[in-house]
Amino acid sequence: MPVFPLHGTTPLTLPAQAPAAPRALRRGERFALPALAESVGTARGHVDQRLCHWGLPEDVRDTARLVISELVTNAILHTDSHVVTCRLEASPRLDRLRIEVADEGRGLDRRTAPRRASTDAEHGRGLMLLNALAARWGVLCPDQNAGCTVWAELRP
Incomplete structure (x- = not known):
């Protein structure tokens, strides 16, 4: 199973594909928003x-x-995206919630080292917060230019 490096946390393996639940039991949704600051609140309300x-x-x-706010904010601030795509999926028993945010950026810059936010910095703690809130999370970057x-998984 491939491992992808994450900025600011221990690398995690990709989740194994679970068998598809019957259509009636699946709870999922995808929505796209313009890559604008106002979209953070829209995403939060939609979720x-x-x-x-x-x-x-x-x-x-x-x-x-909180998770969707952080992920959408990061996609808007740190990429040149025009659109961010959000996806929600709850397991049939509602014991797992997966949240995904896809951007149109150039992928992870493997030369950039993670940095710690100073105590008075307004930014720089989003991935630490994600690490504390999510049961698991990771980054999928199939192509450096795509x-x-x-993604983050919450376990109610």
């Missing part, structure tokens, strides 16, 4: 509405809103 519809508890929705997908 909250969808997870509420699926019956996920408030604490899971709180965490998911963007990245950052």
Whole structure:
């Protein structure tokens, strides 16, 4: 199983593909937003509405809103994307929630070393926060010129 380096955390292996659940049990959605600052709030509201519809508890929705905010913000700030694509998928028993955000950037710059934010910095803690909130997370970069997908799994 391939391992991809992550900025600011221990490398994780790609998740194994689980057998597809019957269509009636699957809960998933994909939506695209312009790569603008206003889209962060839109993504947060969309995630909250969808997870509420699926019956996920408030604490899971709180965490998911924070995760989607961080991932969309990073995609907007750190890439030249015009559009970010978000994907949500809940397992049939609602015991796993996967959140993905794909950008149109140039992929991971393997020459850039992770940096620590200074105590008075306004930015630079998003991936540490993601690492603390998610059961697992990772970055998929199939081609250095085709963007990245950052994913996180929450376990209610």
